[in-house]
Amino acid sequence: MTAPAAQNEIIDLNKEYTLFSWAVQGAVNPIPAVRAEGVYFWDADGKRYLDFNSQLMNVNIGHGNRTVIEAIKQQAESLSYMYPGIATDPRGRLGEKLAEITPGLLKKTFFCLSGTEANESAFKLARQYTGRQKILGRFRAFHGQGFASQQAGGDPRRIPNEPGVPWVVNFHDPYRYRCLFCRDLDKCNLMCANHIEQVVQFEGPETIAAIVLEGYSGSSGIIAPPDPEYWTIVRRICDKYGILLIVDEVMSGFGRTGKWFGIDNYPGINPDIMTMAKGLTSGYVPLGATIVSEEIGKYFDTHAMMVGGTYSSHTLACAAALACIQVYEEEGLIDRAATMGPVLERGLRDLQAEHPSIGEVRGTGLFYVMELVKNRGTREPMSEFNKPLTEPMKKLSAFLASKGMFAFVRWNMVFAVPPLIITEEQLQEGLSILNDALSITDQAME
Ligand SMILES: Cc1ncc(COP(=O)(O)O)c(C=O)c1O
Incomplete structure (x- = not known):
């Protein structure tokens, strides 16, 4: 066995020969990770x-889970990969399981x-099924890095x-803290949902294949509608105009919100299509x-499904x-x-009582x-939307x-999204x- 690489060697090779996501390459300062267990990971030092x-x-079940590691090992021994047109046991059983745990009449994956x-x-399936072109989604959402998503x-x-x-059109968000429609009112007036119908009408309902929403908003700032009626209105608009509802559970799925899926926080809302990744395998395999x-x-x-890929239904990943x-x-x-x-929420609310720089705490699960x-009072963000971090946020x-905490800091937001264990x-x-x-x-407040 070769000796484990040293801290600097890992960083140097990574920076010299690999590219880091969403970053000015010269500015990245990566942790050289070598091992992970439970809710912790360690660097080479x-x-x-x-x-x-x-x-x-995505690592919802935590690091180093033996059940998953053993299943991967066993599957690798017998069958790692098969042509996507070939049936395998893990593929069929996973499809059946997802039909069982997802809401409503969702069935085939x-x-x-x-x-x-x-x-x-x-999006492709919705467009093929409806024969319509457009997809509508929120401004403050993330559905991936493809050209449509x-x-x-x-x-x-x-x-x-x-x-x-x-063929994509965006609409406004149910962002009570900074809402265009209701920030200065006593309560949400649901214009965040109702204006979607106007967007639908302006765009031509007969051209719209689907509306896509995260089951529970994620990296844009966990911006969930303050009134659950939001989802009823969206579903009603979809039904009225023959538009499909796509619910993206990539981040909010698999227990993150204290339910199997984020949309389960809104009982009775049935998606026509739902998407998953991240917690589906907790990142052990993509x-x-x-x-x-x-x-x-x-x-x-009775119609050809024009979607596919070499690694579709990858046997090892399904296992x-x-x-x-x-x-x-x-x-x-x-x-x-x-x-x-509630323990996490209480802790964060205690911090808010202590620290005036916390404007709002949001979330669930x-x-x-x-x-x-x-x-x-003014709610001026500590760091602006889509701008480089200000000095105080960088320092934080x-x-x-430096204190051994891996957290996600984006603009003026600090996320608390630990493994479920x-x-x-x-x-x-x-x-x-x-x-x-x-x-x-706190010291940087004005
Ligand atoms: C809600 C949501 N959808 C889609 C994606 C894209 O997933 P991936 O990075 O696996 O392509 C993400 C990634 O963070 C996400 O949060």
């Missing part, structure tokens, strides 16, 4: 990090490799690659999935997902997220974010890393580091 973001909000591909596939989630990472596809209703599935019994779902069930992780959520502001981020003590460990870090932004 043995420094331990508390993973307070489940890596990219197309497997791919990522959340992006799952959404790109969903980047457009459908209005997230500004799309801008350097525009113009994108011409896998994405697009599940469609029985009715859409039937349509493709890993089955094992991962077994872990959620056997270890009761969905309920665990629901029970630990083990899916929370803090919005940091320069001034609670560096402080967290986290204990109360480990949560307190994270909250205590956040408590120290927040004095940096």
Whole structure:
């Protein structure tokens, strides 16, 4: 066996020969990780990090889970990969399991490799099924880095690659804290949902294949509608105009919100298509999935489905997902997220009482974010939307890393999205580091 690489060697090779996502390459300062277990990972010098973001909000079951590792090993011994037109046992059983745990009449799944591909596939299926072209989605959402998915989630990472596809239209968000429609009112007036109908009418309902929404908003800032009626209105608009509802559960799926899926927080809302990735395998192996209703599935019994790929229904990945779902069930992780959520929320609200730079705390389950502001009255963000981090946010981020905490800091937001296996003590460990870090932004208030 070769000797483990040293800290600097790992960093140097990575920076010299690989490219890092969404980054100015000269500015990246990566942690050289070598090992992970539970809610922690370690660098080559043995420094331990508390993973307070489940890596990219995907390692829901935590690191180094033996059930999943053994399932991957066993599957690799017998059958790693088969041509996508060949049937395999893990593929069939995973399809059946997803039909069981997803809401409503969702039944048949197309497997791919990522959340992006799952959404790109969903759009293609919706367009083929309806014979219509357009997809509508929110501005503050992320549905992936493909040309259609980047457009459908209005997230500004799309801008350097525009113009994108011409058949995507965005609408406004149910963003109570900074809402265009109701920020100054006593309560949400649901214009965030009702204006969508006007967008539909202006765009021509007969041209719209689907509306896509995250089941529970994620990296844009966990911006969930304050009134659950939002979803009823969206579903009603879809039904009225024959538009499909695509629910993106890539980030909010698999227990993150204390339910199997984010949309399960809104009982009775049945998606026509749902997309998954991340927590489906908890990142042990890449896998994405697009599940469609029985009715859409039937349509493709007699029409060719024009979606595919070499690694579709990858046998090893399907086996890993089955094992991962077994872990959620056997270890009761969905309920665990629901029970630990209030502990995390209480901790964050205590921080808010202590630190004036926390403008708002939002979330549910083990899916929370803090919005940091320069001034609670004006709500001016500590760092602006889609601009490089300001000095205080940079300092806060560096402080967290120096104290051995891995957290996701974006613009003026600090996310708290730990693995679902986290204990109360480990949560307190994270909250205590956040408590120290927040004095940096408190001092930067105006
Ligand atoms: C809601 C949502 N959809 C889609 C994606 C894209 O998934 P992937 O990075 O696996 O392509 C993400 C990624 O963060 C996401 O949060």
